[in-house]
Amino acid sequence: ETGVTQTPRHLVMGMTNKKSLKCEQHLGHNAMYWYKQSAKKPLELMFVYNFKEQTENNSVPSRFSPECPNSSHLFLHLHTLQPEDSALYLCASSQELVGSYNEQFFGPGTRLTVL
Amino acid sequence: AQSVAQPEDQVNVAEGNPLTVKCTYSVSGNPYLFWYVQYPNRGLQFLLKYITGDNLVKGSYGFEAEFNKSQTSFHLKKPSALVSDSALYFCAVRYPKGDYKLSFGAGTTVTVRA
Numbered sequence: 001e002t003g004v005t006q007t008p009r010h011l012v013m014g015m016t017n018k019k020s021l022k023c024e025q026h027l028g029h030n031a032m033y034w035y036k037q038s039a040k041k042p043l044e045l046m047f048v049y050n051f052k053e054q055t056e057n058n059s060v061p062s063r064f065s066p067e068c069p070n071s072s073h074l075f076l077h078l079h080t081l082q083p084e085d086s087a088l089y090l091c092a093s094s095q096e097l098v099g100s101y102n103e104q105f106f107g108p109g110t111r112l113t114v115l
Numbered sequence: 116a117q118s119v120a121q122p123e124d125q126v127n128v129a130e131g132n133p134l135t136v137k138c139t140y141s142v143s144g145n146p147y148l149f150w151y152v153q154y155p156n157r158g159l160q161f162l163l164k165y166i167t168g169d170n171l172v173k174g175s176y177g178f179e180a181e182f183n184k185s186q187t188s189f190h191l192k193k194p195s196a197l198v199s200d201s202a203l204y205f206c207a208v209r210y211p212k213g214d215y216k217l218s219f220g221a222g223t224t225v226t227v228r229a
Contacts, residue, residue, distance in 0.1 A: 002158065040124075043159075043205070043219040056216070090158055101147045101166045101209070104217065106158035 003027040006091050006107035014115050015081060021110045023074040023091030031097040032074045033104065034066060037088040049074060050097040081114045088112070118142065119208045121220035129228055134196040136223045138189045138206030148189040149207040149217070150180055159205060165189060176200070196227045 004025045013019050025032065034046040048056035049068040063085075065077040074091055088111050092104040119140045128134050140146060147166055151159040163174025165182045173179045180191045189206060206220040 002160065004158070006158075040221060042221045045216055048216075092159075101164065103149060103161040103164055104159075105161070106151075108156070108158045 002105045002107065004091060004093055004105050004107035006089075006110050008110060009108065010111045010113075012113045012115065013078070013081065015083070017081075018077070018079045020078065021076040021089055021091075021112075023076075023107055025072055025074075025091075025093040025105070025107075027093060027095075027105060029093035029095050029105070030071055031094045032068060032071070033092040033094075034074065034076055035090040035092065037090055037109070043090070047076075048097070055097065078112075081112075083114050086112055086114045119206050119218055119220045121204075121206055121223045123223050124221075125224045125226065127226045127228065128196050130198050131195050134191075134193040134200065134225065134227070136191040136204045136206075136225060138191065138220060140187050140189065140206075140208045142187075142208065142210070144210065147209045148180075148182060149209070150174065150178070150189075150191050151205045151207065151219075152176075153203040153205065153222075155202075162191070162204075196225075198227050198229050201225055201227045 007022045030051050032049045036044040045058050046060045047066040052068050063080050067075040088109040090109045091107040094104045095102040149164045150162040153159045162178050163172050165172045170182045178193050182189050203222045205222050207217045209217045
């Protein structure tokens with residue numbers, strides 16, 4: 001395992017539901033990331049946190065709301081999603097952010113289906 | 116903007132044969148280059164990276180990759196493929212200065228038949 005865990009692994013929700021995805025890293029890293037993975041498309045970077053501070057919001061709709069209470073935990077709050085938001089959501093972490101060549105460590109992902 | 120291309124959606128090889136997964140990048144300068152692998156129902160796992168130095172980089176599970184600056188390529192190779200190498204492979208590029216983000220290719224599905 002990579003040291004990054006994600007819960008739940010699978011989530012089915014209606015368009016009016018509110019749910020949250022959780023990510024936890026046990027690696028002592030300072031940077032954490034949310035990615036969206038859709039079939040046949042490159043990974044889309046959604047949000048980046050460095051030392052708990054958000055440093056990147058890659059034009060993500062407001063129905064996705066991230067939260068990083070500390071360097072080990074990252075949440076993605078979901079509200080009023082659309083069917084096209086169905087995808088695999090991956091969390092990742094790395095030792096540092098700016099100027100670093102350190103690789104990212106990924107969690108197993110949450111498979112989200114929006115009905 | 117940095118970008119990376121994986122020209123093949125799928126690669127099929129027989130077990131024991133050499134495996135090559137292609138990757139090219141379309142940026143100038145000296146990027147950092149990475150390969151990741153994704154097995155079914157799993158997240159991405161780091162395989163190897165090129166930062167500087169020797170153009171041939173060795174990584175996990177017997178994989179290696181060769182950085183070719185003149186061709187702006189970073190192809191992943193394995194001399195003898197295993198059925199267990201069947202997975203989705205992603206190439207990624209990152210600049211050491213300025214934009215720190217990883218840009219991923221669309222992925223190449225490798226199928227190794229017994």
